[in-house]
Amino acid sequence: MSATTTIVTGRGRPARATAAGRRRAFSIGKIAGLIVLIIAAVFALGPLLWAFSTSLRTPADAFTNPPQWIPLSPDFGNYAAVFEQIPIGQFFLNSTIVTLVIVVGQTITCTLSGYAFAMISFPGKNWIFGAFLATMMVPMQTIIIPVFLIIKTLGLTDSLASLIIPALGSAFGTFLMRQYFMQMPKELGEAARIDGASQWGVFFHVYARMAAPAISTLAILNFSGFWAEFYRPLIFLQSQSTFTLPLGLVGLQGNLGTGSISVVLAGVVLAMIPSVLLFIFAQRYFIAGVTAGSSR
Amino acid sequence: MSATASPPRVAPGAASRGVKPPRPVRRPGARRTARREATFGFAMIGLAMLFVTVFTFLPILASLGLSFFDWDVISPPTWAGLGNYERFFSDGPVLQSFGVTICMALAIVVLQLSLGLFLAVLVNQRTSTFGRTFFRTAFYLPLLASTAAVAIFMGYLFDNKFGAINYYLNLLGFSNVPWLTSPFGAQVTIVLIVVWQQVGFTFVLFVSALMAVPTDVLEASSIDGAGPLRTLFRIKIPLISPTILFAAVIALINAMQLFDQPYIMTKGGPGTATTTATISMYQTGFQNLQFGYSSAIAIVLLLLILAITGLQFLASRKVVFYQ
Numbered sequence: 001m002s003a004t005t006t007i008v009t010g011r012g013r014p015a016r017a018t019a020a021g022r023r024r025a026f027s028i029g030k031i032a033g034l035i036v037l038i039i040a041a042v043f044a045l046g047p048l049l050w051a052f053s054t055s056l057r058t059p060a061d062a063f064t065n066p067p068q069w070i071p072l073s074p075d076f077g078n079y080a081a082v083f084e085q086i087p088i089g090q091f092f093l094n095s096t097i098v099t100l101v102i103v104v105g106q107t108i109t110c111t112l113s114g115y116a117f118a119m120i121s122f123p124g125k126n127w128i129f130g131a132f133l134a135t136m137m138v139p140m141q142t143i144i145i146p147v148f149l150i151i152k153t154l155g156l157t158d159s160l161a162s163l164i165i166p167a168l169g170s171a172f173g174t175f176l177m178r179q180y181f182m183q184m185p186k187e188l189g190e191a192a193r194i195d196g197a198s199q200w201g202v203f204f205h206v207y208a209r210m211a212a213p214a215i216s217t218l219a220i221l222n223f224s225g226f227w228a229e230f231y232r233p234l235i236f237l238q239s240q241s242t243f244t245l246p247l248g249l250v251g252l253q254g255n256l257g258t259g260s261i262s263v264v265l266a267g268v269v270l271a272m273i274p275s276v277l278l279f280i281f282a283q284r285y286f287i288a289g290v291t292a293g294s295s296r
Numbered sequence: 297m298s299a300t301a302s303p304p305r306v307a308p309g310a311a312s313r314g315v316k317p318p319r320p321v322r323r324p325g326a327r328r329t330a331r332r333e334a335t336f337g338f339a340m341i342g343l344a345m346l347f348v349t350v351f352t353f354l355p356i357l358a359s360l361g362l363s364f365f366d367w368d369v370i371s372p373p374t375w376a377g378l379g380n381y382e383r384f385f386s387d388g389p390v391l392q393s394f395g396v397t398i399c400m401a402l403a404i405v406v407l408q409l410s411l412g413l414f415l416a417v418l419v420n421q422r423t424s425t426f427g428r429t430f431f432r433t434a435f436y437l438p439l440l441a442s443t444a445a446v447a448i449f450m451g452y453l454f455d456n457k458f459g460a461i462n463y464y465l466n467l468l469g470f471s472n473v474p475w476l477t478s479p480f481g482a483q484v485t486i487v488l489i490v491v492w493q494q495v496g497f498t499f500v501l502f503v504s505a506l507m508a509v510p511t512d513v514l515e516a517s518s519i520d521g522a523g524p525l526r527t528l529f530r531i532k533i534p535l536i537s538p539t540i541l542f543a544a545v546i547a548l549i550n551a552m553q554l555f556d557q558p559y560i561m562t563k564g565g566p567g568t569a570t571t572t573a574t575i576s577m578y579q580t581g582f583q584n585l586q587f588g589y590s591s592a593i594a595i596v597l598l599l600l601i602l603a604i605t606g607l608q609f610l611a612s613r614k615v616v617f618y619q
Binding site (some may be wrong): 117269279 | 340346348352354358422427440451524552597598
């Protein structure tokens with residue numbers, strides 16, 4: 001406010017001088033900001049880089065300090081050793097099956113239900129949708145015992161199906177898809193109906209195709225969530241042949257103690273590869289996934 | 297027919313959009329068309345509703361029901377009334393685990409939000425797309441690792457004797473910090489690790505919110521002579537306050553369920569220093585097979601989360617600025 005008065009009273013020179021000074025201060029601030037950002041990036045990336053480069057050290061060297069940040073003489077033996085010490089191939093396969101089936105399953109169930117909640121009139125719709133919304137606040141951990149009992153009743157304990165089946169529907173996924181369909185013009189569907197398209201035809205040929213970005217976002221969210229999931233596998237799975245990657249890696253760490261951390265880290269790096277690859281190719285859907293819920 | 301337009305709380309966009317005119321009563325086929333549409337609608341939500349009902353709705357009710365029983369899985373459940381809840385409020389270790397969870401969750405939320413906002417503001421000042429993309433990628437990368445993987449390699453880094461972190465602290469002249477071997481150290485370590493991994497989430501949220509601040513507002517404030525700090529605190533932060541509230545709610549809900557990192561790194565120790573509410577639930581339920589009591593703890597945790605979230609929304613009514 002005071003700055004405004006200075007300018008308005010017409011004292012041009014001091015005002016300009018202040019502006020120049022501010023610009024210089026601002027650029028110093030910008031350089032300081034850049035330095036802070038770089039330091040923050042070093043802290044963010046450091047542990048990941050350490051895990052990667054230590055996975056390339058020989059087991060004997062792995063725990064010696066200083067850490068080797070750049071693998072000058074990489075030793076890939078740890079990567080072979082992971083496959084010898086635990087059935088990591090099996091863990092990979094299990095994680096892939098679980099994640100893939102859930103991603104595809106939720107894409108189907110959530111696209112269908114999200115579309116219905118956005119575009120179709122049926123009695124009780126808002127009540128049912130409200131009930132869906134209410135469950136979004138409920139943490140998985142507070143319902144784990146009943147879910148476990150259902151799994152047991154269905155005879156699914158210690159199987160990949162115990163992770164897959166309860167996750168095939170999702171209130172959040174439904175909400176996400178509904179929000180996206182709500183933005184689409186209703187006239188398109190009405191026009192297609194007049195041209196003789198069936199209800200299903202309108203959904204499948206007109207709207208579902210336009211929903212590709214939302215479907216990708218939901219798929220990426222589910223991939224990140226279920227590829228990394230630890231809690232349900234810990235409770236539902238018992239035998240090593242059904243373990244998913246996070247559970248298998250924690251088991252490997254527990255078995256080995258402190259002896260060969262480079263082998264464990266090789267496993268950690270391997271488990272991250274699919275996520276990193278996907279991130280490289282679909283970064284914008286990861287970012288969209290972060291902001292997806294905030295439209296609430 | 298007009299259901300699309302009714303409660304604006306659930307369907308904010310629908311009311312403003314030109315909705316269909318009132319049902320044309322005299323047209324002969326109208327009722328049949330409406331019935332057909334309803335059938336189609338139910339068919340479309342059928343699958344999602346089946347799974348959500350069986351694996352979310354019913355389990356919520358079942359958890360509530362179970363909390364009134366004593367059940368060890370082997371013998372049939374016996375009615376306990378409010379016994380499990382009475383036991384909860386006199387169970388020192390479990391109450392302590394709730395206290396630990398609340399303290400750690402608050403620390404996580406405060407650090408995660410302030411750090412995320414600070415970094416987002418710094419990145420927002422940068423004009424080059426390369427810079428923005430680079431930092432966004434750098435801060436997001438930790439989220440690509442699973443919490444289990446992070447717990448594993450952070451356990452090595454924070455190791456009391458051999459860890460790289462104490463090695464560098466020694467170089468700087470500090471003595472070894474008992475990161476995971478002392479109660480307070482373990483709590484601090486887990487808070488730091490969660491913040492390290494999750495800060496990218498709040499950062500990305502805040503960057504996109506800051507980018508959405510209309511430029512004419514910023515221009516107006518700079519014409520009025522507001523400096524960068526003033527613009528930040530008087531214009532930008534109020535304008536993105538709904539996003540800050542959202543980030544706070546999500547971060548707090550997640551932090552109240554903290555399980556993976558303390559379970560893997562410290563098994564809730566040393567002693568019970570990092571035994572969180574969910575670890576308590578896990579131990580009573582799946583290790584001591586007290587399903588009724590564990591369900592009661594679960595219900596208390598759920599109510600606590602709902603209450604805190606409600607409080608956040610109430611408190612924010614005064615602060616959050618909706619355009």
